[in-house]
Each structure stands twice: as structure tokens, then as C-alpha cells.
Amino acid sequence: MVHHPGRVSIIGAGTLGGTIAYSLLLANTAKEILLVDMSHNIVQGQVLDLAEVQSTTTIRAGTFKEAGQSTLVVLTADTPPNDKDKNRQQWLKRSRHLLLSIASSMSPVHSDIMILVTSDPVDLYVQSLQSYFPHVSPNRIFGLGTTMATDRLGVWLRDMMSTSATTLPAEIADVYCIGTQHSPVIAWQHAKVDGMPASALPNLIAQRDVCNKIVSNHRRYLICERKGKAWFGEASAATRLVNAIIKSSTTIAAAAYGATAAASAIAPAKNPVWVLSVNVPKYECCLSWPAVICDTGIKHLVDIPLSADEQAQISQVVESNIADFQASFDN
Structure with a gap:
């Protein structure tokens, strides 16, 4: 597996993901930023908009597989509770299903990857990712908390x-x-x-x-x-x-x-x-x-x-x- 030092991938190209990308571009912190989302239109629109920011950091649309080879992945994708959920357990199941779908799409990930979770339920996501990627140290998978x-x-x-x-x-x-x-x-x-x-x-x-x-x-x-x-x-x-x-x-x-x-x-x-x-x-x-x-x-x-x-x-x-x-x- 190829590891790309200095690459930050943001999974979830909505308002939160786009705002984080914008802030990182202004700070010129990363070498490269990848925006990843299941919606092709949202990703392309965000990348075109963010490319207007004057920065030494490059930004482009990426794939889940490419995200798995980043230095750091920021997970902003979530599935908020809705009226169809009869109880909290249904929301937790949907959240876990989304997370495992993302983790599977990213696989295989290199052992030196770091994953920052901002999505709610953050503790469930962190613990689930640590279980899904046992070859990655738990110290490399954490949430904003x-x-x-x-x-x-x-x-x-x-x-x-x-x-x-x-x-x-x-x-x-x-x-x-x-x-x-x-x-x-x-x-x-x-x-x-x-x-x-x-x-x-x-x-x-x-x-x-x-x-x-x-x-x-x-x-x-x-x-x-x-x-x-x-x-x-x-x-x-x-x-x-x-x-x-x-x-x-x-x-x-x-x-x-x-x-x-x-x-x-x-x-x-x-x-x-x-x-x-x-x-x-x-x-x-x-x-x-x-x-x-x-x-x-x-x-x-x-x-x-x-x-x-x-x-x-x-x-x-x-x-x-x-x-x-x-x-x-x-x-």
C-alpha cells in the first residue's frame, strides 16, 4: 500500500467538510486535500469553489480508496436521526451501517493512517473503527469529543x-x-x-x-x-x-x-x-x-x-x- 505523507482526506463534502477544507487551505497546512463523498455533484461543486482559494495546498475530488492512503482522514459524514427512526437503537444501527460502508470502501488502509471523527455518535464511530481496523493503533483513531x-x-x-x-x-x-x-x-x-x-x-x-x-x-x-x-x-x-x-x-x-x-x-x-x-x-x-x-x-x-x-x-x-x-x- 502507498502512503501519501501530508495528504488530508475529508470524507463528507457537505457544509462541515467544506468549511474544514476551506480553513485548511487558508492555513496552508497540508500538501494535498481530498474531498470524498458519495454525491458526485456535491464534491465537484465544492472542489470548484474551493479551488478559487489562494493556497499552496492542492485540493481535488478523491475516492474512498485514496482516502485510505492519507496521512489523516477527517470523517464528517453522518446520518442524523429522522422521523422514520422509531427509537434510538434504529438510529445507532443506521449510523453503524454507514460507518462500516465507509470503512469497507476505504480498505485496505495503511497502518500509519490517522482518523479523526467529527460525526455523531462520535464514541460509537471511534470504537467501531478501532475494531474494524485492528492493524491500526487505537491511538491513531480518535474523535473530536x-x-x-x-x-x-x-x-x-x-x-x-x-x-x-x-x-x-x-x-x-x-x-x-x-x-x-x-x-x-x-x-x-x-x-x-x-x-x-x-x-x-x-x-x-x-x-x-x-x-x-x-x-x-x-x-x-x-x-x-x-x-x-x-x-x-x-x-x-x-x-x-x-x-x-x-x-x-x-x-x-x-x-x-x-x-x-x-x-x-x-x-x-x-x-x-x-x-x-x-x-x-x-x-x-x-x-x-x-x-x-x-x-x-x-x-x-x-x-x-x-x-x-x-x-x-x-x-x-x-x-x-x-x-x-x-x-x-x-x-
Whole structure:
């Protein structure tokens, strides 16, 4: 199998896929972008439109087989719930059927591929892909997870402390929203504000209910009520993650070929932490958890302490995700 370094393939050429492609073109991150979709007209229309963007990155329509030989695949295709679904189980079955159809069309994939899932149900998709491609390390298959919820949490904490304290906190660190997109769990036990445990700050404790609403999908629901879909935040988060992975890979490759100190200094000092849908061995399932990323995907998971209440919430998430995975198989 041929591996094409620097190629990013986006499966699903709708609004989300097109927006991610547009952002990557502006950033000049990838060598080549492939748009892949079962609809020939949508792909051709998006490629013609995106080709107008001034970029050093080439973009073209691609096949599922070509996507399987990419450095990174971004999966945006999904099958949203509809009125024909009598229950959640039918939607889960349709989602799994779509995913397996895509995975089969991509096969065979090389072992160094990375797959980023943005589609819902993200945990089901990640776990199913890891099962379908056993020769690919689970660390190379992950989903966007609660990245956006964690971002919202960080913004809220900064705003909260800047208005309620006499001085701006020196540091807001280790702030993570774990669990799932629809059942986010704030890891207060691990979060720190100005070096102090966030769980010990009275003004934050008093605002827990407000914060829980902020990190939820409440804003997304409001957007969908008004315009049907919410794409831009998700596309931004996915693009930033792709940029972080590809640029990390490019920097390492440059160093291997004797890049100058000035060029290598462009790389970040350390690998960033993202809250992604990953396989968490101690729970034996996929859910959103802090992970350090690098040029090969997940470098390692971050070990975070949980309070008894947080652990109880995560146990419910694990139980629900395992039930969803099993339900997608049932006849």
C-alpha cells in the first residue's frame, strides 16, 4: 500500500467538510486535500469553489480508496436521526451501517493512517473503527469529543474570574470537560485557578449550575433552532486539531532532514492536551478524555483524579456508551 505523507482526506463534502477544507487551505497546512463523498455533484461543486482559494495546498475530488492512503482522514459524514427512526437503537444501527460502508470502501488502509471523527455518535464511530481496523493503533483513531465543551469552560472561567476577582488569575490550568458531548462532566477535582483547586473556590462552587449549562450543547440547540445546523465552532476545533497534528509531523520530518534551528523553533515547546473521544483502557470503552497529541495521534492519556460525584457521572457515561455500542449490533 502507498502512503501519501501530508495528504488530508475529508470524507463528507457537505457544509462541515467544506468549511474544514476551506480553513485548511487558508492555513496552508497540508500538501494535498481530498474531498470524498458519495454525491458526485456535491464534491465537484465544492472542489470548484474551493479551488478559487489562494493556497499552496492542492485540493481535488478523491475516492474512498485514496482516502485510505492519507496521512489523516477527517470523517464528517453522518446520518442524523429522522422521523422514520422509531427509537434510538434504529438510529445507532443506521449510523453503524454507514460507518462500516465507509470503512469497507476505504480498505485496505495503511497502518500509519490517522482518523479523526467529527460525526455523531462520535464514541460509537471511534470504537467501531478501532475494531474494524485492528492493524491500526487505537491511538491513531480518535474523535473530536468534548473539545468544544472544554473550550467553553475555559472561556467561562477566565471571564468569571476577571469580573469577580480584584486581579486576573495568574493561571487557569488543567481544566477539562470529559464524558460525552451530550453528557459532559466537568473535572473540578483536577482544575486549578491561580494555582488553587477550582473545587475550593466559593464563587465557582456557587456557579456550578450556570457552568453546567454553558458546557452543554445548549448553545448548539439554540443555533439549530434558528438556522438548522451549527458548523463553524466544530469546523474550527477540527481544523485546529488537524493543524496541530500535521505541523507537528512536518517539524519532526524537517528535523530529520537537518532543518535549521530557526525553522525547528516554530514548533510548540510541548505537545498540547486535547479532550478527545479515545479508548480509555480502565473503562474498556471510548469516551472523551484528556490526551496529549503528537505527529502519530494520541501520545498518552492524562491521568486525572475524579471526585466521587464525578466518578459516578463517568460511570453512567461508560454504561450508556457500552449500551449504545451493543445496541448498534442487535437485530
